[in-house]
Amino acid sequence: MPRTVIWYRHDVRAWSHGWEDFVDLKLDHHTKDGIEIVDVEGEIDVYTAPRLRELLIELVNNGFYQLVVNMEKVEFLDSTGLGVLVGGLKRVRAHDGSLDLVCTQERILKIFRITGLTKVFGIHDTVDAAITARRSEK
Amino acid sequence: MATVEVSFTALPAHVRTARLVATAVARRSGVAESLLEEVRLAVGEACSRAVEAHRRSCPGEPVRIALTDGAGRFEVEVTDTGARPAHGTGQSAASSGDGQALPPGFGIAVIAGLADHVQVKETPAGTSIRMSWPSAVPAD
Numbered sequence: 001m002p003r004t005v006i007w008y009r010h011d012v013r014a015w016s017h018g019w020e021d022f023v024d025l026k027l028d029h030h031t032k033d034g035i036e037i038v039d040v041e042g043e044i045d046v047y048t049a050p051r052l053r054e055l056l057i058e059l060v061n062n063g064f065y066q067l068v069v070n071m072e073k074v075e076f077l078d079s080t081g082l083g084v085l086v087g088g089l090k091r092v093r094a095h096d097g098s099l100d101l102v103c104t105q106e107r108i109l110k111i112f113r114i115t116g117l118t119k120v121f122g123i124h125d126t127v128d129a130a131i132t133a134r135r136s137e138k
Numbered sequence: 139m140a141t142v143e144v145s146f147t148a149l150p151a152h153v154r155t156a157r158l159v160a161t162a163v164a165r166r167s168g169v170a171e172s173l174l175e176e177v178r179l180a181v182g183e184a185c186s187r188a189v190e191a192h193r194r195s196c197p198g199e200p201v202r203i204a205l206t207d208g209a210g211r212f213e214v215e216v217t218d219t220g221a222r223p224a225h226g227t228g229q230s231a232a233s234s235g236d237g238q239a240l241p242p243g244f245g246i247a248v249i250a251g252l253a254d255h256v257q258v259k260e261t262p263a264g265t266s267i268r269m270s271w272p273s274a275v276p277a278d
Contacts (some may be wrong), residue, residue: 024154046186047150076157078182079245087239107175114251115244 024048027055033131036064041073044081052081056099058090065097068130077108082117089120098122098137100130140204140215141167148192148201154202156185160214167207168274177214177271180252183245184267191220191265202269212273219264 025048026041036059044052059067069085071077089099100122103109112118124130141164146152158183161174169177181203188201202217246267250256253269260266 038267043154044187045182047149076178076182078179078186078250079240080186082242083239083265090239110175111179111248 001003003013010092023053027051027053029055029059032127033068035068035131035134037127038067039073040069040071043076044074044084045076045078046080049080049084052072053087054086056091058083060068060088060091060095060097064096065092068124068127068134069101070127071101071103071108072105074103074105074108077111079111079115082111082115084122084124086117099125100134102127104129105120140206141208142205144203145200146203148189148197150186150189153182153185153189155181156201160203160205162274164212164271165173167212167214169271173271176252177212180249180264180269181214182213183249183252184214184269185253187245187267188216188218188220188265193220195221207273210273211265211270213268213270215266215268217264219268221262223266245246 024042025044027119028039028041030037030039037053038059040052044049056067064124067088069088085099085101092099102124103112104125109118111121112121122133124133142159144156144159146156149206157178161178164177165171185201185203192201194200196219199219204215204217206213206215246258249269250269254271255269257268258265259268
Protein backbone atom coordinates (compact mmCIF):
# COMPACT_ATOMS: atom_id res chain seq x y z
CA MET A 1 0.00 0.00 0.00
CA PRO A 2 1.40 3.42 -0.90
CA ARG A 3 2.63 5.63 1.84
CA THR A 4 0.28 8.47 2.64
CA VAL A 5 1.95 11.83 2.31
CA ILE A 6 0.37 14.79 4.04
CA TRP A 7 1.78 18.20 3.27
CA TYR A 8 1.00 20.68 5.96
CA ARG A 9 -0.29 24.00 4.83
CA HIS A 10 2.77 25.93 6.03
CA ASP A 11 5.03 23.64 3.97
CA VAL A 12 3.06 24.42 0.84
CA ARG A 13 3.08 28.08 1.66
CA ALA A 14 6.78 28.33 2.25
CA TRP A 15 7.55 26.33 -0.85
CA SER A 16 5.34 28.00 -3.38
CA HIS A 17 4.46 31.51 -2.41
CA GLY A 18 6.40 32.65 0.59
CA TRP A 19 4.85 32.95 4.00
CA GLU A 20 3.45 36.38 3.69
CA ASP A 21 1.44 36.39 0.46
CA PHE A 22 -0.48 33.12 0.52
CA VAL A 23 -4.26 33.44 0.51
CA ASP A 24 -6.39 30.35 -0.07
CA LEU A 25 -9.69 32.19 -0.36
CA LYS A 26 -10.79 35.56 0.90
CA LEU A 27 -14.39 36.70 0.52
CA ASP A 28 -15.93 40.08 1.07
CA HIS A 29 -19.12 41.80 -0.08
CA HIS A 30 -20.67 45.23 -0.18
CA THR A 31 -23.60 46.97 -1.80
CA LYS A 32 -23.09 49.39 -4.68
CA ASP A 33 -25.94 51.07 -6.57
CA GLY A 34 -28.36 48.49 -5.20
CA ILE A 35 -26.30 45.55 -6.41
CA GLU A 36 -24.38 43.25 -4.08
CA ILE A 37 -20.73 43.03 -5.07
CA VAL A 38 -18.91 39.88 -3.95
CA ASP A 39 -15.13 40.29 -3.96
CA VAL A 40 -13.25 37.01 -4.27
CA GLU A 41 -9.51 36.69 -3.78
CA GLY A 42 -7.35 33.56 -3.97
CA GLU A 43 -8.12 30.06 -5.20
CA ILE A 44 -11.58 28.57 -5.79
CA ASP A 45 -11.24 24.81 -5.79
CA VAL A 46 -12.73 21.68 -4.26
CA TYR A 47 -11.44 22.77 -0.83
CA THR A 48 -12.45 26.43 -0.79
CA ALA A 49 -15.51 26.51 -3.08
CA PRO A 50 -17.93 25.51 -0.26
CA ARG A 51 -17.19 28.85 1.44
CA LEU A 52 -18.17 30.78 -1.67
CA ARG A 53 -21.27 28.62 -2.04
CA GLU A 54 -22.28 29.35 1.56
CA LEU A 55 -21.84 33.08 1.03
CA LEU A 56 -23.94 33.09 -2.15
CA ILE A 57 -26.68 31.08 -0.41
CA GLU A 58 -26.59 33.46 2.55
CA LEU A 59 -26.91 36.49 0.30
CA VAL A 60 -29.87 35.02 -1.58
CA ASN A 61 -31.50 33.99 1.69
CA ASN A 62 -31.10 37.60 2.86
CA GLY A 63 -32.87 38.93 -0.21
CA PHE A 64 -29.93 39.92 -2.42
CA TYR A 65 -30.87 38.77 -5.90
CA GLN A 66 -28.72 41.11 -8.01
CA LEU A 67 -25.14 39.90 -7.61
CA VAL A 68 -21.81 40.74 -9.22
CA VAL A 69 -18.92 38.42 -8.40
CA ASN A 70 -15.64 40.27 -8.81
CA MET A 71 -13.01 37.69 -9.78
CA GLU A 72 -10.17 40.05 -10.60
CA LYS A 73 -8.09 38.68 -7.71
CA VAL A 74 -8.91 35.03 -8.29
CA GLU A 75 -5.73 33.07 -8.94
CA PHE A 76 -7.27 29.69 -9.68
CA LEU A 77 -10.73 28.41 -10.62
CA ASP A 78 -11.72 24.82 -11.32
CA SER A 79 -14.96 23.07 -12.20
CA THR A 80 -15.98 22.94 -8.54
CA GLY A 81 -15.86 26.73 -8.52
CA LEU A 82 -17.76 26.87 -11.79
CA GLY A 83 -20.39 24.62 -10.23
CA VAL A 84 -20.77 27.02 -7.33
CA LEU A 85 -21.18 29.99 -9.67
CA VAL A 86 -23.74 28.13 -11.79
CA GLY A 87 -25.55 27.11 -8.59
CA GLY A 88 -25.58 30.75 -7.48
CA LEU A 89 -26.94 31.81 -10.86
CA LYS A 90 -29.75 29.27 -10.59
CA ARG A 91 -30.64 30.52 -7.13
CA VAL A 92 -30.85 34.20 -8.07
CA ARG A 93 -32.73 33.43 -11.28
CA ALA A 94 -35.34 31.65 -9.20
CA HIS A 95 -36.04 35.14 -7.83
CA ASP A 96 -35.75 36.87 -11.23
CA GLY A 97 -32.30 38.01 -10.20
CA SER A 98 -28.92 38.05 -11.88
CA LEU A 99 -25.34 36.99 -11.27
CA ASP A 100 -22.69 38.71 -13.39
CA LEU A 101 -18.95 38.26 -13.26
CA VAL A 102 -16.02 40.64 -13.43
CA CYS A 103 -12.91 39.06 -14.89
CA THR A 104 -10.17 40.09 -17.30
CA GLN A 105 -7.61 37.40 -16.51
CA GLU A 106 -7.02 35.19 -19.51
CA ARG A 107 -6.22 32.08 -17.44
CA ILE A 108 -9.56 32.33 -15.64
CA LEU A 109 -11.52 33.27 -18.76
CA LYS A 110 -10.13 30.22 -20.52
CA ILE A 111 -12.06 27.79 -18.33
CA PHE A 112 -15.27 29.70 -19.01
CA ARG A 113 -14.54 29.48 -22.73
CA ILE A 114 -13.74 25.77 -22.91
CA THR A 115 -16.85 24.94 -20.92
CA GLY A 116 -19.11 27.24 -22.94
CA LEU A 117 -20.10 29.18 -19.82
CA THR A 118 -19.26 32.50 -21.46
CA LYS A 119 -22.75 32.16 -22.94
CA VAL A 120 -24.31 31.65 -19.54
CA PHE A 121 -22.68 34.46 -17.53
CA GLY A 122 -22.36 38.12 -18.29
CA ILE A 123 -18.61 38.69 -17.97
CA HIS A 124 -17.39 42.28 -17.65
CA ASP A 125 -14.08 44.10 -17.38
CA THR A 126 -14.94 46.17 -14.30
CA VAL A 127 -17.50 46.26 -11.51
CA ASP A 128 -18.84 49.55 -12.86
CA ALA A 129 -19.28 48.02 -16.32
CA ALA A 130 -21.16 45.09 -14.78
CA ILE A 131 -23.46 47.46 -12.87
CA THR A 132 -24.06 49.61 -15.95
CA ALA A 133 -24.85 46.55 -18.07
CA ARG A 134 -27.27 45.27 -15.44
CA ARG A 135 -28.97 48.66 -15.12
CA SER A 136 -29.38 48.96 -18.89
CA GLU A 137 -31.16 45.60 -19.02
CA LYS A 138 -33.74 46.69 -16.48
CA MET B 139 9.06 4.13 -13.37
CA ALA B 140 7.56 7.53 -12.71
CA THR B 141 9.84 10.51 -12.19
CA VAL B 142 7.84 11.55 -9.13
CA GLU B 143 5.07 9.69 -7.32
CA VAL B 144 2.78 11.21 -4.73
CA SER B 145 0.02 9.68 -2.72
CA PHE B 146 -2.19 11.77 -0.53
CA THR B 147 -5.09 11.37 1.86
CA ALA B 148 -8.37 11.86 0.02
CA LEU B 149 -9.14 15.28 1.44
CA PRO B 150 -10.00 18.40 -0.60
CA ALA B 151 -7.33 20.37 1.25
CA HIS B 152 -4.59 18.27 -0.35
CA VAL B 153 -5.68 18.79 -3.94
CA ARG B 154 -3.87 22.11 -3.98
CA THR B 155 -0.66 20.36 -2.94
CA ALA B 156 -1.07 17.91 -5.80
CA ARG B 157 -1.49 20.79 -8.24
CA LEU B 158 1.65 22.47 -6.93
CA VAL B 159 3.72 19.30 -7.17
CA ALA B 160 2.54 18.54 -10.70
CA THR B 161 3.21 22.08 -11.88
CA ALA B 162 6.67 22.11 -10.32
CA VAL B 163 7.63 18.79 -11.94
CA ALA B 164 6.17 19.89 -15.28
CA ARG B 165 8.26 23.04 -15.20
CA ARG B 166 11.36 21.05 -14.36
CA SER B 167 10.54 18.63 -17.20
CA GLY B 168 10.62 21.43 -19.73
CA VAL B 169 6.89 21.88 -20.31
CA ALA B 170 6.40 25.31 -21.90
CA GLU B 171 5.45 28.09 -19.49
CA SER B 172 2.32 28.72 -21.58
CA LEU B 173 1.10 25.18 -20.84
CA LEU B 174 1.78 25.10 -17.10
CA GLU B 175 -1.58 26.63 -16.25
CA GLU B 176 -3.27 23.87 -18.23
CA VAL B 177 -1.28 21.23 -16.34
CA ARG B 178 -2.21 22.84 -13.05
CA LEU B 179 -5.90 22.97 -13.86
CA ALA B 180 -6.15 19.51 -15.45
CA VAL B 181 -4.32 17.82 -12.56
CA GLY B 182 -6.52 19.70 -10.10
CA GLU B 183 -9.64 18.48 -11.90
CA ALA B 184 -8.44 14.87 -11.93
CA CYS B 185 -7.48 14.97 -8.26
CA SER B 186 -10.74 16.65 -7.22
CA ARG B 187 -12.65 13.94 -9.01
CA ALA B 188 -10.55 11.21 -7.37
CA VAL B 189 -10.99 12.73 -3.91
CA GLU B 190 -14.76 12.81 -4.39
CA ALA B 191 -14.74 9.17 -5.53
CA HIS B 192 -12.71 8.11 -2.49
CA ARG B 193 -14.85 10.07 -0.08
CA ARG B 194 -17.91 8.24 -1.38
CA SER B 195 -16.52 4.75 -1.22
CA CYS B 196 -13.11 4.44 0.45
CA PRO B 197 -12.14 7.57 2.42
CA GLY B 198 -9.23 5.83 4.13
CA GLU B 199 -7.44 5.02 0.88
CA PRO B 200 -4.95 7.50 -0.62
CA VAL B 201 -5.16 8.96 -4.12
CA ARG B 202 -2.08 8.30 -6.25
CA ILE B 203 -0.39 10.53 -8.81
CA ALA B 204 2.49 9.47 -11.02
CA LEU B 205 4.40 12.16 -12.91
CA THR B 206 6.66 10.92 -15.67
CA ASP B 207 9.02 12.82 -17.90
CA GLY B 208 10.43 11.13 -20.96
CA ALA B 209 10.63 11.01 -24.75
CA GLY B 210 9.54 14.59 -25.12
CA ARG B 211 6.31 14.09 -23.16
CA PHE B 212 5.31 14.97 -19.63
CA GLU B 213 2.70 12.49 -18.46
CA VAL B 214 0.47 12.58 -15.38
CA GLU B 215 -1.58 9.63 -14.19
CA VAL B 216 -4.11 10.10 -11.39
CA THR B 217 -5.42 6.82 -10.02
CA ASP B 218 -8.28 6.36 -7.64
CA THR B 219 -9.73 3.25 -6.08
CA GLY B 220 -13.19 4.69 -5.61
CA ALA B 221 -15.91 2.36 -6.78
CA ARG B 222 -17.62 3.40 -9.97
CA PRO B 223 -21.02 5.06 -9.46
CA ALA B 224 -24.14 3.54 -10.91
CA HIS B 225 -24.26 5.78 -13.99
CA GLY B 226 -21.94 7.61 -16.28
CA THR B 227 -18.21 8.12 -16.10
CA GLY B 228 -18.11 9.28 -12.53
CA GLN B 229 -19.77 12.11 -10.74
CA SER B 230 -17.84 15.28 -11.24
CA ALA B 231 -16.54 17.23 -8.31
CA ALA B 232 -18.28 20.11 -10.04
CA SER B 233 -21.65 18.91 -8.92
CA SER B 234 -20.77 17.85 -5.42
CA GLY B 235 -22.51 19.71 -2.69
CA ASP B 236 -24.37 21.94 -5.10
CA GLY B 237 -27.09 19.70 -6.40
CA GLN B 238 -26.81 19.21 -10.13
CA ALA B 239 -25.32 22.61 -10.95
CA LEU B 240 -23.08 20.95 -13.53
CA PRO B 241 -23.58 17.55 -15.12
CA PRO B 242 -21.70 14.39 -14.06
CA GLY B 243 -18.45 13.98 -15.96
CA PHE B 244 -18.00 17.73 -16.31
CA GLY B 245 -14.55 17.61 -14.69
CA ILE B 246 -13.36 15.01 -17.18
CA ALA B 247 -14.71 17.13 -20.03
CA VAL B 248 -12.66 20.05 -18.73
CA ILE B 249 -9.55 17.85 -18.62
CA ALA B 250 -10.18 16.81 -22.22
CA GLY B 251 -10.27 20.47 -23.15
CA LEU B 252 -6.97 21.16 -21.43
CA ALA B 253 -4.61 18.24 -21.87
CA ASP B 254 -2.84 17.47 -25.10
CA HIS B 255 -3.72 13.79 -24.80
CA VAL B 256 -6.16 12.17 -22.36
CA GLN B 257 -6.97 8.54 -21.62
CA VAL B 258 -9.60 7.56 -19.07
CA LYS B 259 -9.56 3.96 -17.97
CA GLU B 260 -12.30 2.62 -15.73
CA THR B 261 -11.99 -0.71 -13.97
CA PRO B 262 -14.01 -2.30 -11.17
CA ALA B 263 -11.24 -1.09 -8.84
CA GLY B 264 -11.53 2.55 -9.82
CA THR B 265 -10.52 5.07 -12.44
CA SER B 266 -7.20 6.08 -13.93
CA ILE B 267 -6.87 9.35 -15.82
CA ARG B 268 -3.71 9.65 -17.89
CA MET B 269 -2.89 12.96 -19.55
CA SER B 270 0.17 14.35 -21.23
CA TRP B 271 1.74 17.46 -22.69
CA PRO B 272 4.83 18.04 -24.82
CA SER B 273 8.04 18.69 -22.90
CA ALA B 274 11.59 19.53 -23.83
CA VAL B 275 13.35 16.61 -25.52
CA PRO B 276 16.06 15.44 -23.13
CA ALA B 277 19.61 16.13 -24.23
CA ASP B 278 21.67 13.12 -25.38
